[in-house]
Amino acid sequence: MLIGSYSPTLVIISLCVAILASYTALDLTGRIATAKGCTVHLWTAGGAFAMGIGVWSMHFIGMLAFKLPIDLGYDLTITLLSLLTAILSCGFALWLVSQPRLPAWQLAFGALVMGAGISAMHYTGMAALRMQPGIDYDPTLVGTSLLIAVGASGAALWIAFRLRQRSPHVTLFRCGAAVIMGIAIVGMHYTSMAAARFPDGSFCGAAVSGLSGKGLDNLVLITTLAVLSIALLTSVLDARLEARTADLARSLTEANRELTQLALHDPLTGLPNRVLLADRIEQAMSKVQEQGGCFALMFIDLDGFKPVNDAFGHQMGDQLLREVAVRLREDLRCQDTLARIGGDEFVLLVRLAEPDDALSLAARQVGLIARSFRVAEHDLQISASVGIALYPGNGQTAQDLLMNADAAMYHAKGSGKNGYSFFDASMNSNARKQLQLLQDLRNALDQEQFSLYYQPKFDANNGQPVGAEALLRWEHPTRGMMLPDTFIDIAEKTGLIIPIGEWVLNEACRQMREWYVQGYTDWRIAVNLSALQFCHAGLVQSVAKALSTHRLPANSLTLEITETTAMSDADASMTVLQELSAMGVDLSIDDFGTGYSSLMYLKRLPANELKIDRGFVRDLEHDSDDAAIVSAIVALGQALGLRIVAEGVETGVQQDFLTKLGCDSLQGYLLGHPLPAERFMLDIHRAEQLAIA
Numbered sequence: 035m036l037i038g039s040y041s042p043t044l045v046i047i048s049l050c051v052a053i054l055a056s057y058t059a060l061d062l063t064g065r066i067a068t069a070k071g072c073t074v075h076l077w078t079a080g081g082a083f084a085m086g087i088g089v090w091s092m093h094f095i096g097m098l099a100f101k102l103p104i105d106l107g108y109d110l111t112i113t114l115l116s117l118l119t120a121i122l123s124c125g126f127a128l129w130l131v132s133q134p135r136l137p138a139w140q141l142a143f144g145a146l147v148m149g150a151g152i153s154a155m156h157y158t159g160m161a162a163l164r165m166q167p168g169i170d171y172d173p174t175l176v177g178t179s180l181l182i183a184v185g186a187s188g189a190a191l192w193i194a195f196r197l198r199q200r201s202p203h204v205t206l207f208r209c210g211a212a213v214i215m216g217i218a219i220v221g222m223h224y225t226s227m228a229a230a231r232f233p234d235g236s237f238c239g240a241a242v243s244g245l246s247g248k249g250l251d252n253l254v255l256i257t258t259l260a261v262l263s264i265a266l267l268t269s270v271l272d273a274r275l276e277a278r279t280a281d282l283a284r285s286l287t288e289a290n291r292e293l294t295q296l297a298l299h300d301p302l303t304g305l306p307n308r309v310l311l312a313d314r315i316e317q318a319m320s321k322v323q324e325q326g327g328c329f330a331l332m333f334i335d336l337d338g339f340k341p342v343n344d345a346f347g348h349q350m351g352d353q354l355l356r357e358v359a360v361r362l363r364e365d366l367r368c369q370d371t372l373a374r375i376g377g378d379e380f381v382l383l384v385r386l387a388e389p390d391d392a393l394s395l396a397a398r399q400v401g402l403i404a405r406s407f408r409v410a411e412h413d414l415q416i417s418a419s420v421g422i423a424l425y426p427g428n429g430q431t432a433q434d435l436l437m438n439a440d441a442a443m444y445h446a447k448g449s450g451k452n453g454y455s456f457f458d459a460s461m462n463s464n465a466r467k468q469l470q471l472l473q474d475l476r477n478a479l480d481q482e483q484f485s486l487y488y489q490p491k492f493d494a495n496n497g498q499p500v501g502a503e504a505l506l507r508w509e510h511p512t513r514g515m516m517l518p519d520t521f522i523d524i525a526e527k528t529g530l531i532i533p534i535g536e537w538v539l540n541e542a543c544r545q546m547r548e549w550y551v552q553g554y555t556d557w558r559i560a561v562n563l564s565a566l567q568f569c570h571a572g573l574v575q576s577v578a579k580a581l582s583t584h585r586l587p588a589n590s591l592t593l594e595i596t597e598t599t600a601m602s603d604a605d606a607s608m609t610v611l612q613e614l615s616a617m618g619v620d621l622s623i624d625d626f627g628t629g630y631s632s633l634m635y636l637k638r639l640p641a642n643e644l645k646i647d648r649g650f651v652r653d654l655e656h657d658s659d660d661a662a663i664v665s666a667i668v669a670l671g672q673a674l675g676l677r678i679v680a681e682g683v684e685t686g687v688q689q690d691f692l693t694k695l696g697c698d699s700l701q702g703y704l705l706g707h708p709l710p711a712e713r714f715m716l717d718i719h720r721a722e723q724l725a726i727a
Contacts, residue, residue, distance in 0.1 A: 420443060490706040559592065
């Protein structure tokens, strides 16, 4: 019996190759598991080739490590057949573990097929020696090698299936599994080699014409390492590319989600916006048509939000809107929708058991808003006007319902605010008129439809003119001359009062400059400021620009603000008024006595003038209370060193009474009506000529 021996170096190399081949196989199963389409077949084919070469290389290096006291060689054809067997076996294994599931019977069958394939590879490789006489095998060891092959294959398949998905520490687990699998494969090979018996006198038939072992081990090792390294490197790079692609896909998904959120939700409050609200209304209408029932659309507009926003700044206004959204959502059900559709406007879509339920719900929303809000250590008080449209009944489309709820809201606002109103068909015509008025108002400035009328002011003691108040008029193309009280409210609500107010300021300064050049250097032109103008951040700059543009001395301009506006936020008002006063502009508190002033703040305000409201002047002849109030206002103004102006003087009795009280100047229809600049000056010249005569 010929006694064989092993090269320790090649044995260790064969073990390392087996471990590397096992790790490559485990990594490739992960690539196949995540691949899609035809890429699966490409990875399976490439993996089978690389893994097959690795397993076969381990076997062949193990055979090269075996030495007999005779020359050995390997038949090329049979050797290639053993390689093909290894590749097919590995291809089958990779296909099997790429399946979605691996039940026990399938695992057992796969282990049997793969174990048989590896055994066939080994014994085919042994046959490549073409030993004469043939190799005598120990049945027990052969059987053991087969069992090891099947067991190792089963373990390899199970491990590969379990570790094919990416998970934390998967690389570490694969390394450990590769060592176990490599030892099992090597164990099967050397058990099979131990089963071989070579009788005395045997010789290798392939020693002369077959592959020589001299230098072959290095060639096989280098080739195998190259193939396995390329396969492993390709797999790792592809995995990283796939991971980056997955990250990019996740980023795109997140970006799409955020874009959808932005497209359908209000960024400030997170509530649905107008687009999503329209879709929810359509869904609610469809549900009512299919299942019956009804729903209400409530248009909620905040009263008093603009003064808060302008006085405290947009940041405070935004926080207030968030608080309003939170409060309105307090009792909403999952099937209800609260949306913010712009500015301080919210819309509530709510399913109702009965149409009458809308009344109590609207009352609750009004009550919720009426409660004080605590924002940034400030207690803010606002209210809400709510318009209600019902479906079915108040519209056939989402747009109709929104428009009708909006019209009902305007009706509630016109009825005193802080309340609610159900839609009525008559409101549509009013809403259309308001909308048309708004459109016309937007065009009025561009088309130069505005003009100023001037009402004279006279010295109470000598009757000489001391200036005029500029009063806005709108020459509407179809409605004719319109007074401010017909359009100022809508101009305030839409913010158009800002450009209109700037035009009034510039036109008044231009006209006053003409009079100043004509010699009326002691006159003052008075311009009214609305609440929104007064709170606007650019007011001081606008005044300075108008004075500079028309080269008008600052003390020729008097700005009139109402008592309520000045006192709504006295500290903020103080800052603006002090800047205007420092500029040299005269400041007048208009409609004095109609609000609720703090005398402490009034004392601090840098005002030059108090203007007594016409409501007190009108009835002072017949109402002793009004006479007493006017007397008190005059006394207060004189004590504070302020000029006193009385407006609304229409009778001689009123003129005499106010003059005796000590008013500085008077204004009213008795003395002069508002007139365009040309007619105004004609009346002034006429009065001057009469005085001379």
